[in-house]
Amino acid sequence: MIKKILIVCTLLPTLLVSVAHAGIEEFKLSNGLKLIVQEDHRSPVVVSQVWYRAGSMDEVNGKTGVAHVLEHMMFKGTNKVKAGQFSRLIAAAGGKENAFTGSDYTCYFQQLEKSHLGLSFKLEADRMANLQLTKEEFDKEIKVVMEERRWRTDDKPQSKVGEAFQAAAYQANPYGRQVIGFMNDLENMTYEDAREWYHDWYAPNNATLVVVGDVKASEVYKLAQQYFGKLSPKVLPVRKPQVEPVQIGERRVLVKAPAKLPYLLMGYHVPALVDTDKDWEPYALEVLAGVLSGNPASRLNQKLVRESQLAIDVSAGYDLLARGHLSLFELDGTPSEGKTVKELEVALLQQIEQVKNSGVTVEELDRVKAGVIASDVYKRDSMFYQAMQIGTIETVGFSYRILEDYPNKLRAVTPEQVQAVAKKYLLQDNLTIATLDPQPMDPNAKPQGKPHVH
Amino acid sequence: MSLKKIQTTLMLSFAMLMMNLSAEAGVKIQQWQTTTGAEVYFVENHDLPIVDLSVNFSAGSVRDTAEKSGLAGITRYLMALGAAGMSDEVIANKMADIGAILGGEFTSDRATFKLRTLSSVREQTQALEVFVKVLQKPDFPQTVLDREKARIIAGLQESATQPESIANKAFMAALYGKHPYSLEESGEVETVSKINREDLQAFYAKYYGAKGSVIAMMGDLTREQANQIAENLSGNLPKASAPEPIPSVILPSQAIEQRIAHPASQSHILLGYPGIKRGDADLFPLYVGNYILGGGGFVSRLTEEVREKRGLVYSVYSYFMPMAELGPFQIGLQTKKEQADVALNLVRETFDKFLKDGVTEKELTAAKANIIGGFPMRIDSNAKILDYLAMIGFYHLPLNYLDEYNGNVDKVTVAQIKETFNRRLKPENFVTIVVGDPKAN
Numbered sequence: 057m058i059k060k061i062l063i064v065c066t067l068l069p070t071l072l073v074s075v076a077h078a079g080i081e082e083f084k085l086s087n088g089l090k091l092i093v094q095e096d097h098r099s100p101v102v103v104s105q106v107w108y109r110a111g112s113m114d115e116v117n118g119k120t121g122v123a124h125v126l127e128h129m130m131f132k133g134t135n136k137v138k139a140g141q142f143s144r145l146i147a148a149a150g151g152k153e154n155a156f157t158g159s160d161y162t163c164y165f166q167q168l169e170k171s172h173l174g175l176s177f178k179l180e181a182d183r184m185a186n187l188q189l190t191k192e193e194f195d196k197e198i199k200v201v202m203e204e205r206r207w208r209t210d211d212k213p214q215s216k217v218g219e220a221f222q223a224a225a226y227q228a229n230p231y232g233r234q235v236i237g238f239m240n241d242l243e244n245m246t247y248e249d250a251r252e253w254y255h256d257w258y259a260p261n262n263a264t265l266v267v268v269g270d271v272k273a274s275e276v277y278k279l280a281q282q283y284f285g286k287l288s289p290k291v292l293p294v295r296k297p298q299v300e301p302v303q304i305g306e307r308r309v310l311v312k313a314p315a316k317l318p319y320l321l322m323g324y325h326v327p328a329l330v331d332t333d334k335d336w337e338p339y340a341l342e343v344l345a346g347v348l349s350g351n352p353a354s355r356l357n358q359k360l361v362r363e364s365q366l367a368i369d370v371s372a373g374y375d376l377l378a379r380g381h382l383s384l385f386e387l388d389g390t391p392s393e394g395k396t397v398k399e400l401e402v403a404l405l406q407q408i409e410q411v412k413n414s415g416v417t418v419e420e421l422d423r424v425k426a427g428v429i430a431s432d433v434y435k436r437d438s439m440f441y442q443a444m445q446i447g448t449i450e451t452v453g454f455s456y457r458i459l460e461d462y463p464n465k466l467r468a469v470t471p472e473q474v475q476a477v478a479k480k481y482l483l484q485d486n487l488t489i490a491t492l493d494p495q496p497m498d499p500n501a502k503p504q505g506k507p508h509v510h
Numbered sequence: 511m512s513l514k515k516i517q518t519t520l521m522l523s524f525a526m527l528m529m530n531l532s533a534e535a536g537v538k539i540q541q542w543q544t545t546t547g548a549e550v551y552f553v554e555n556h557d558l559p560i561v562d563l564s565v566n567f568s569a570g571s572v573r574d575t576a577e578k579s580g581l582a583g584i585t586r587y588l589m590a591l592g593a594a595g596m597s598d599e600v601i602a603n604k605m606a607d608i609g610a611i612l613g614g615e616f617t618s619d620r621a622t623f624k625l626r627t628l629s630s631v632r633e634q635t636q637a638l639e640v641f642v643k644v645l646q647k648p649d650f651p652q653t654v655l656d657r658e659k660a661r662i663i664a665g666l667q668e669s670a671t672q673p674e675s676i677a678n679k680a681f682m683a684a685l686y687g688k689h690p691y692s693l694e695e696s697g698e699v700e701t702v703s704k705i706n707r708e709d710l711q712a713f714y715a716k717y718y719g720a721k722g723s724v725i726a727m728m729g730d731l732t733r734e735q736a737n738q739i740a741e742n743l744s745g746n747l748p749k750a751s752a753p754e755p756i757p758s759v760i761l762p763s764q765a766i767e768q769r770i771a772h773p774a775s776q777s778h779i780l781l782g783y784p785g786i787k788r789g790d791a792d793l794f795p796l797y798v799g800n801y802i803l804g805g806g807g808f809v810s811r812l813t814e815e816v817r818e819k820r821g822l823v824y825s826v827y828s829y830f831m832p833m834a835e836l837g838p839f840q841i842g843l844q845t846k847k848e849q850a851d852v853a854l855n856l857v858r859e860t861f862d863k864f865l866k867d868g869v870t871e872k873e874l875t876a877a878k879a880n881i882i883g884g885f886p887m888r889i890d891s892n893a894k895i896l897d898y899l900a901m902i903g904f905y906h907l908p909l910n911y912l913d914e915y916n917g918n919v920d921k922v923t924v925a926q927i928k929e930t931f932n933r934r935l936k937p938e939n940f941v942t943i944v945v946g947d948p949k950a951n
Contacts (some may be wrong), residue, residue, distance in 0.1 A: 098557050099890035131808070140818060143808035148876055150883015153808075169886045199821030203776070207824050207844050211673065211774040314773050316667045353602035361661075362598065368661040393664055423606045430609025430628055436558055437891045497671055497773060 080446070080456060081273040083280070088261025088289045091280045092446050092456055093273040096439055102269030103439045104176040105165040106184070107447040109264075110257035112235040113159045113380055114295065119249050121237015124157040125201050126253045130164065131155075132193040134186035139193055142179055149175050157235055160379040161451040167440065170270045174279055181283040184263065187254055194247035202243070205236045213313035213492050214321075220309045221321045221490035229300040231380055259290035264450045268443040300325070300382055307488040312495050317368075319492035320397045322404065323384035326481045329376045332458050338376035339465045340473040341385055341481075346424035347416045347474065348372035348387075348407065355407060355420075360389070366403050368392050379452045385482065397491045408482050415475035428466050537889055537912050539899065540733060546720035547752075548744035551899040552727045552736045555892065559629045559730050562896045565645060565743055566724040566904045568753040569621035569717035571695040572834070576688075580697015581705050584658065585713045586614065586621040591654045593640075594647035598654060601640055610637035612644070618691050619756070619834045620904060621717075626893075629730035638739060645718070646746040650710045659702055666699050676770060677778040677945040684766045684941040685782060685838055689759050719750030724903035728896040759784045759836040767942040771950035777850035778842075778945045781857065783935050785830040785839030788905035792930045794918045796830055799927035801877045802869045803861070804828030804841060809876070815860050816843065822853045834905065839935060850948045861937060868928030882916045 083091040112123050133139035146153045151168040166176040209215040219234050226232030265284070267276050303325055329338045349356045349372040360367045370389030387408075391400040435441050446456045540552045548565075573582045590612060591598040605612045610627040623645060627637035669675035679694055686692035697705075725740050761784055786793055797805075804812035804827050816826045823843045831837040841861065845853040869877075889895050889912065902911050 099886060101886045101890045140808070140814075144876070147806065147809045147880040148883075150880055150885070150887075152884065152887065167887055169883060172883075196819070196821040200817055200824055203822070203845060204824040206775045206846060211776055314671055316671045317664060351602050351606040353599040353606065358599055362657065365657055365660070368664045390664075393660060423603065426607055426609040428609075430611075430633075433559060433628060434611075434626065437560060437893055439890065494671075 083277045085285055087287055089284050090264045091277060092266050093276045094268040094442060095271060095273060096268055097270045100170050100270050102170045102173050102271055103167050103443045104173060105163055105266045105443050105447050106180050107264045107451045108162045108257060109262050109451050110162055111158050111160045112233060113230045115230060118241060120233050120241045122249050122253045123162055124235055125245060126250050127155050127157045127162050128197050128201055129189055129250050130183055133188050134182050135188055136182055159231055159235060163447060177279055177283040181287060184258055185287050189247055189251045189254060191247045194250060198242060198245060205239055209236055213315040214319055216313050217311045217319055217321050217490050217492045220311050221488060224307045224309045225323055225384060225488040226300055229298050229380060229382060231382055256293050260284055260287045261289040262292055264447060266443045266447045268439045303486050305485050309490045310493055312493045314497050315492060315494035317390050318397045318494055319390050320400050321388040322487060322489040323386040324482050324486045326383050326385045328378040328381050328383040330381050332454055336473060337477050340469050340477040341374045342376055343424050343466060343469045344474050344478060345372050345374040347420045350424050350427055360403055365392055366395050367400055377448060377452045411478040415471050418471060421471060425467050428463050432463055537895060539909050541909055544740050544744040546744045548720040548723045548725050549903050550725045550740045551903040553895055554733060556730050560892060561629045561634055561729045561731055562626050562892050563727040564622050564624045564896060564900045566900050567621045567718055568722050570617050570619045571693050572618045572690045572756050573717055574690060574693050578705055578709060579693045579701040581709055581713055583616050583695050584705060585710045586616050588650050588655060588710060589648040590644050592649040592651040594643040604636060604640045608633040608636050616695060642742055645743060648714060650707050652707055655707055662696055662702050663699050666696055673772050673774045673778045673945045677780050677943050680768055680943045681780040681941060689757060715748045716750055717753055718748050720744040720747045721752040724900060726896055726899035726903060728892045756834045762939045765939050769947035770945045772946040774946045776844045776946060777847050777948060778844050779854055780840060780842050780943045781940050782838050782840040783940050784836035786832045787836055788832045789907055792934060793832060795922050795926045795930040798877050798919055798922045799869060799931055800828055800830055801881060802873045803864050811860055816853060816856055822849060847946050847948045850944060865932055869924055871924055874924050878919055881919050885916055
């Protein structure tokens with residue numbers, strides 16, 4: 057229903073990630089476009105996704121949100137296809153389509169009956185090179201994006217906490233900014249800014265085309281040659297590393313917004329995957345997230361929600377895939393009635409200390425691993441999800457081939473390694489804590505109940 | 511292993527070819543009744559080593575009363591948190607140990623338990639063992655009830671501050687008056703506080719019988735295995751008579767407009783009227799017509815007028831939610847407070863014009879092309895087929911519902927859409943809710 061989703065950081069653990077790469081084929085066009093095809097013949101349908109290696113992490117100050125604004129503008133026509141027609145042509149073929157922007161990428165996709173893959177390629181190739189970005193269309197669409205920001209962030213107290221948290225955790229790296237961008241940057245954005253973004257980043261040599269479905273890889277390759285083959289590559293702007301300085305002390309931020317319940321979000325800087333052969337720490341961190349909150353009886357929920365009843369909700373999360381090679385190990389939760397965010401914070405930190413001091417059990421590890429093995433099978437029931445995985449991994453800078461080894465990498469993690477990463481990275485000086493201080497709905501009314509202690 | 515895969519692939523391609531020629535949907539549903547009277551809907555498919563199943567009871571919030579609103583939802587929720595002496599922790603760990611996923615859904619009409627497991631013997635056996643106990647031997651532990659009531663109440667209090675929740679609640683209350691569809695699925699702070707263990711036991715005994723329940727199964731099982739599983743699932747359910755029919759919805763006799771103050775930057779606007787039932791003879795003209803009005807995402811009239819031409823919203827939509835009795839027809843949008851009335855008037859104009867002039871042949875052709883052409887994507891996964899099985903069974907739709915789907919869409923005419931919308935929806939009696947009243951701040 058909602059058009060043009062925007063992927064914001066989530067606290068869901070990314071354990072549901074992996075497969076044998078059976079049946080996946082990779083091609084490269086001479087203009088640099090990479091094509092990855094996974095044949096899946098269970099149903100006569102196809103998913104096609106174009107992933108650009110351009111996301112909010114590539115934005116500069118004063119132009120935050122432009123990656124996502126451009127994503128909206130990509131539906132506004134080329135010299136051949138006028139504004140809004142892209143969606144109508146896909147709809148007429150029975151297709152579904154949308155797009156989403158993240159910090160690391162922008163992705164456009166269609167789901168179609170398999171005989172219409174050519175239409176998808178034709179339209180995507182066209183808008184990769186021939187977008188007509190007019191002031192008239194921009195001036196309307198930027199208002200839509202501002203409404204999106206109001207709906208997604210400004211009026212959602214927990215999103216505001218997330219925004220403040222990211223900004224505190226990252227002070228130099230663009231991961232500190234939200235994909236949606238600051239409202240003031242949106243208000244001052246021009247169609248030239250969007251055009252500049254398009255000219256900088258939209259090129260075959262900055263894109264990966266992922267196709268999953270009831271197709272033949274060799275025929276998809278021919279089709280890709282036919283439509284994308286004639287596009288010219290570009291010289292891409294230099295990407296600065298923008299390495300985040302080491303954090304040298306705990307950071308705290310407070311957000312006040314109309315709400316009833318307080319909320320706590322905390323995170324430690326931790327490594328993301330860099331060397332796919334040698335790295336083991338990211339896998340150990342992922343297993344740790346699973347031990348803490350992989351299922352309803354995992355440690356955090358069992359101890360803090362069910363046993364001590366200190367919280368009504370609590371979770372942990374970590375994502376090992378990040379193009380910026382930076383990640384956070386996050387914990388969040390909502391204290392129960394009569395409990396404070398401070399009490400919840402202390403309890404969460406105690407759980408972390410317990411891992412550092414006493415480690416995790418083999419039983420807990422086996423449970424996490426069983427989930428990984430099962431997910432590896434379950435995901436084959438969703439072509440879209442399989443395409444998402446391939447696209448994410450490739451755009452972040454790795455080969456889809458790491459999927460093959462992913463379950464083994466997780467299986468190889470030992471209790472000692474989980475304890476070791478906790479000891480090494482989950483340190484107070486490396487911690488950022490954001491809290492929501494709920495405000496009464498009526499600005500003149502007094503807060504109900506006991507004041508919240510921070 | 512790889513040889514088997516190739517064979518499967520070839521057979522599947524052949525099946526697809528047949529399907530295209532015969533224009534059939536190609537989902538072969540097997541249907542029977544268990545000895546205790548549960549209805550079973552099964553599709554056998556061995557492509558993936560997965561078993562998906564759901565058990566559906568007519569035990570949604572429509573079975574609640576205003577005094578104990580929330581009871582139906584808490585009953586369903588607590589069933590998975592203690593059964594046959596197993597604690598919530600043991601249940602969750604037993605499922606996690608084998609990578610099985612125990613889930614469920616809860617709506618006004620329906621309480622559903624879902625299970626997804628690997629089909630290998632050890633996994634399947636353990637998952638089903640626990641699942642059967644959850645359905646047949648719930649303990650409703652007092653300590654768990656107390657804990658979960660506190661969590662639900664906290665959630666309700668939080669929802670009462672959030673504009674989207676406030677709008678939805680006000681909309682259903684205004685649309686359905688005293689009908690149980692007006693009841694909030696999670697209940698109310700005051701009513702949840704009153705619910706006790708005996709209430710849960712009595713509700714379970716009354717609404718979780720085999721008669722009237724529907725078991726849907728999809729995946730890597732033989733018919734014989736499916737039969738055995740269905741017998742086990744339904745064998746020791748409470749001995750209850752089939753649940754009584756849900757009362758008819760009384761159509762509103764006058765317009766209701768509520769404006770509720772809220773400090774948010776956007777107004778949340780909902781408009782609507784009681785819509786249709788599952789199996790309703792008007793379903794297809796209304797569904798196809800609504801695609802043109804506000805269901806077809808980017809290409810709908812509402813999106814075109816309100817978002818594309820004027821940039822007033824991020825999202826504007828309309829839908830029919832067919833239920834056992836008349837489910838809601840709803841139009842919804844969010845927009846900056848200062849322009850809320852402009853947007854609301856534009857939505858009303860667009861809708862009035864839609865009623866007055868109907869749709870064009872061109873629009874209808876495009877709508878049919880999308881809905882019919884998109885049919886393969888409705889049934890391209892086990893998870894999706896499972897949900898269709900449960901829906902067909904629970905709402906007593908014909909077994910060939912999916913086979914006839916495209917034909918039913920194709921039959922819809924321009925005249926029929928206009929006539930049906932005008933007969934079924936009365937804008938002069940619409941409910942309108944605006945949370946974040948522009949004039950209140």
